[in-house]
Amino acid sequence: MTNQPHRSLLTDLPGPRSLELAARRSASVTAAVGSSVPVYAADARGALVEDVDGNVLIDLGAGIAVTTLGAAHPDVVAAVTEQAARFTHTCFMVTPYEGYVEVAERLADLVPGDHEKRTVLLSTGAEAVENAVKIARRATGRQGVLVLDHGYSGRTNLTMAMTAKAMPYKTGFGPFSPEVYRVPTSYPLRDPEGMTGEQAAARLVEAAERQVGADQVAALVAEPIQGEGGFVVPAPGFWAALREWTAEHGIVLVADEVQTGFARTGAMFAVEHEGVVPDLVTMAKGIAGGMPLAAVTGRADLMDAVHPGGLGGTFGGNPVACAAALASFEVFARDDMPARARAVETRVRARLEAVAARVPAVAQVRGRGAMLALELVRPGTLDPDKAAAAQVAATCLANGVITLTAGSWGNIIRLLPPLVITDDQLDEALDVLVSALDQLS
Numbered sequence: 475m476t477n478q479p480h481r482s483l484l485t486d487l488p489g490p491r492s493l494e495l496a497a498r499r500s501a502s503v504t505a506a507v508g509s510s511v512p513v514y515a516a517d518a519r520g521a522l523v524e525d526v527d528g529n530v531l532i533d534l535g536a537g538i539a540v541t542t543l544g545a546a547h548p549d550v551v552a553a554v555t556e557q558a559a560r561f562t563h564t565c566f567m568v569t570p571y572e573g574y575v576e577v578a579e580r581l582a583d584l585v586p587g588d589h590e591k592r593t594v595l596l597s598t599g600a601e602a603v604e605n606a607v608k609i610a611r612r613a614t615g616r617q618g619v620l621v622l623d624h625g626y627s628g629r630t631n632l633t634m635a636m637t638a639k640a641m642p643y644k645t646g647f648g649p650f651s652p653e654v655y656r657v658p659t660s661y662p663l664r665d666p667e668g669m670t671g672e673q674a675a676a677r678l679v680e681a682a683e684r685q686v687g688a689d690q691v692a693a694l695v696a697e698p699i700q701g702e703g704g705f706v707v708p709a710p711g712f713w714a715a716l717r718e719w720t721a722e723h724g725i726v727l728v729a730d731e732v733q734t735g736f737a738r739t740g741a742m743f744a745v746e747h748e749g750v751v752p753d754l755v756t757m758a759k760g761i762a763g764g765m766p767l768a769a770v771t772g773r774a775d776l777m778d779a780v781h782p783g784g785l786g787g788t789f790g791g792n793p794v795a796c797a798a799a800l801a802s803f804e805v806f807a808r809d810d811m812p813a814r815a816r817a818v819e820t821r822v823r824a825r826l827e828a829v830a831a832r833v834p835a836v837a838q839v840r841g842r843g844a845m846l847a848l849e850l851v852r853p854g855t856l857d858p859d860k861a862a863a864a865q866v867a868a869t870c871l872a873n874g875v876i877t878l879t880a881g882s883w884g885n886i887i888r889l890l891p892p893l894v895i896t897d898d899q900l901d902e903a904l905d906v907l908v909s910a911l912d913q914l915s
């Protein structure tokens with residue numbers, strides 16, 4: 475990769491080599507797997523992605539909130555290289571190793587709450603969510619699972635049932651796992667004017683009591699800020715009220731921090747902003763510098779209620795991924811990554827709020843830390859404008875900036891920059907984004 479720290483476009487995007495690869499791909503890879511940025515990566519460093527045609531793009535997506543420390547953080551690379559040379563796998567369920575134990579020790583410190591904690595390691599976010607449900611069901615002896623409007627949990631059968639959006643995640647893939655109940659969340663832009671977090675929680679509780687009954691509910695699984703749902707930040711007090719209700723009824727409160735976790739929102743975990751201690755926390759994505767690792771960490775009494783041998787999986791807690799996670803945890807602390815996320819927020823928010831003030835299609839700027847989004851609507855209404863979001867993302871891409879869309883209606887532009895992005899790179903990318911947004915008016 476070139477050492478120049480900037481965006482550089484040598485061809486149209488996608489370029490000729492990317493187009494060649496796209497043709498090979500369509501003859502070999504199922505069309506069922508999509509790519510939102512059809513530019514083939516050759517190399518990536520920090521917040522820059524160099525494609526196979528030599529174009530250098532600025533990445534504001536971090537591979538969907540994974541490469542929080544950049545695409546190839548030197549400390550992660552060193553840890554992975556060192557571990558891979560020693561051994562790549564033994565299977566923790568066969569011959570255990572120290573890295574897994576050490577990750578569990580570190581997570582017990584990092585995850586909110588002073589209580590005794592235990593951890594299981596897995597490979598994907600969906601697996602973490604599935605395991606949290608298994609643990610909650612085993613520990614409570616109940617079956618019901620509450621999930622929120624606009625929530626996202628994954629693509630396995632249980633997590634499809636838990637995911638709100640039909641297309642593309644669920645359509646035609648049923649029947650879905652039973653005993654999953656969807657309840658209203660707090661979505662300040664779209665809730666009745668002035669609805670408080672407590673009122674939104676009361677609406678949720680009413681729906682849950684009426685449809686399921688609190689004594690039938692094993693777990694409430696919720697994202698502190700909804701990721702795929704469009705960076706929906708609930709009204710203040712929502713989480714505290716949910717904590718109170720779940721505790722009162724012995725319902726396991728699972729904070730799904732798969733997208734929000736690991737410094738992204740300006741704290742190591744997004745529930746910290748809510749002042750709430752969940753019973754279980756699910757993690758993946760940013761946990762291991764790009765290596766596939768996931769975890770459930772939570773109350774020891776719940777985690778250990780599962781019979782011995784009841785949780786696991788061949789690849790869960792792979793030693794190379796554990797080494798990457800341990801290196802990442804060092805960097806998060808040493809470089810105070812939560813503070814960097816807050817600094818990114820200050821820089822990005824100022825630019826986005828200025829745009830929102832002059833472009834009527836921008837209904838709201840929201841999020842926390844380096845997890846910020848714009849909701850786009852038809853001016854003067856709250857009608858979601860998916861085409862506008864697609865247009866903005868396409869304009870950004872054509873100018874060498876990777877952005878992602880999100881939301882139940884696909885009308886949200888979400889920004890998840892790697893935290894190692896430099897201020898210059900961020901400003902350059904924001905110039906492109908702001909100009910794309912200005913084209914909407």
Ligand code: PLZ
Nearest residue numbers: 598599600626627628697701730732733
């Ligand atoms: N929980 C909160 O955000 C993954 C999905 C992208 P996996 N989000 C990105 C796609 O289209 O598949 C996610 C999440 C939350 C769970 C998951 C699932 O994590 O690692 O993709 O299984």
